[in-house]
Amino acid sequence: MKSDKLKFLLFAVVVLAIPLFIPKGYLTNVLIFVGINSMLALGLNLLLGYAGQISLGQAAFFGLGAYGSGVLNTQYVINPWLAMALVAVGVAAFAFAIGFPVLRLKGHYLAMATLGVGVIAYISFNETVDLTGGPSGLSGIENLSIGSFVFDSDIKNYYLVWSFALVSILLAMNMVNSRFGRGLRAIHDSEVAARVMGVNARLMKVQVFALSAFISAIAGSLYCHVMTFISPTSFSFPVSIELLTMVVIGGLGSVFGSVLGALLLTLLPEMLRAFQDMDIIVYGLLLISMTIYLPGGLVRGIPALFRKIVPARGSHA
Amino acid sequence: MKKLITVALVSFFVFCMASAAMAAAPIKIGALFSVTGPASFLGEPERNTAQMVVDEINRVGGIKGRKIELIAYDTGGDSTKAVQLANKLIKNDQVVAIIGPSTSGETMAVIPVVEKAQVPLISCAAAIKITEPVKPWVFKTAQNDSLAVARIYEQLKKERRTKIALLTVSDGFGASGREQLKAQASRYGIQIVADDTYGPKDTDMTAQLTKIRGVHPQAIICWGTNPGPAVIARNAKQLGINIPLYMSHGVSSKKFIELAGDAAEGIRLPTGKVLVADLLPKNDKQKKSLQSFIKDYQHHYRTEGDHFGGHAWDAVMLLRYAIERGGDNPAAIRKQLEATRNFAGIGGVFNYAARDHAGLTKDAFVLVEVKKKNWTLVK
Structure with missing residues (x-):
């Protein structure tokens, strides 16, 4: 427990200090999106890594959050912070409502149903032109502000997004070590056994689904205010798959695994630009080798690899 | 005395080297094209064309003796990526102007970035929303729908x-x-x-x-x-x-x-007229540009240049003339772009103005009909 707190503090200090040590500009901008992706991956990881329920429709909640905030900001006079809270609660309530029928399904059927939710949301963003601007997108969204302090630069947005990400991480860490979190892991291992032990599996699955939608919606709101423009392609099916990849590569059932996955999958394509036209192939090869050689995800694989190398050196000496 | 001469010679030499290096410092132009992904049919010919035109300009000595360096990134058709890369072009690569993006969605996403950084953007996308209402730093070469x-x-x-x-x-x-x-x-x-x-x-x-x-x-x-x-x-x-x-x-x-x-x-x-360049009457203003584009593209890539590559051709050329006339800082380029008159490119004859950053009239289009697997002009 104590080491968890220490880990979090260390992580928070690193996150807050990073902008002081990197060159201003582009990298800070990319790290903002790492923060947003971390929240999304964390949301999915709670559902998939802890409770063992897959979702291929996370982009829907991300998009609902973004469009909710975006539409409220451009077409109605409402405080954007209040809008963000309302939208997040609304999206969570929506997830809660659809969670009951959807989460009765298991395995492939659950994957199909959540995929359906994602596709329906994507089509709605495209077709409700009057509200969302349709395929050409919604522009003119304002940056967030507190009084006269406007979050209008990369560095300000970095701290904005990462404060939300850090709070989500802290809450998630507390949650997974609570009674609720243990219940979720019990469901993951065996739903029948969990129910025999007195865990209300059905309700808990829906609750964690709603929680994951809540975090995704907040990430969506932040995204729309940082970008100031949104279009449906940012919330399409491939985005859900990318989030899934982040969680699997980072480490299922690990809070920091989500962050690591988000960091890797957001930064890697940028670093691979040096390979020019070959970058996609290198990217694919790296992902394949990571899933083969680090099956537990980066968060478990890297320490294991480290242990393997270090004693080997020790025996030689 | 000998020492003095040596010092003078050396410092003269160093001075020459420095000024030569300064003259040789290339002008950096950024480009964002969706070379991969669903819009690759736009991005690929655009990237090819932009690189080709820049190479051609450098081959004949650059702009006023200065080479151009094209820094092109692939956005994959993703607007989040387009925004990140626009930031990279502006903040890290310090380009003086940006060509692209290829699609309207990406362009709309990038507009707030370039407006804030005050760097001219010449979009290769078609949507009318890009230049209407007019944004000071945003131009486009694709014909309005x-x-x-x-x-x-x-x-x-x-x-x-x-x-x-x-x-x-x-x-x-x-x-x-x-x-x-x-x-x-x-x-x-x-x-x-x-x-x-x-x-x-x-x-x-x-x-x-x-x-x-x-x-x-x-x-x-x-x-x-x-x-x-x-x-x-x-x-x-x-x-x-x-x-x-x-x-x-x-x-x-x-x-x-x-x-x-x-x-x-x-x-x-x-x-646009590029499909039917050979069928156009001799007095057509664009004919010369069209034929040189088609010939160069065929020569470089062994395939036919199209309409979309043409948007990039126009963008690079517009920039070239703007830099030739006004200098190489973003503000001067913007001012000169706006002053472009009668530039006969691939997409049409461009006349930008303070209130018009699209620059074309409906003469930019001809109506064609497919006959025997080929294009013919509709009279």
């Missing part, structure tokens, strides 16, 4: 076809075209009797076409990019629909004729 619509409606009016059906794709391109088709109809006395859409990845449009056939329009206008319109052409032929079928400039490449096969016969579409 409104001009293509006007070209089609003019022809329909001439042939007295007043009842038409629309079939548009549900993406940025289709939505923008649909808006224009609906907005301009009344001006030409045209009545829209059916208004249907299809998804960008749909593989069968018989349902929409059957519905359209039921309301007996006198022409069908389809607004989309490959492969959707080719499917529509085939479906229409299968259903035996024999009223004129008009497509948008979004399919103006040989690829469309390949995809649609026999069903392409008789289909009409508005297009």
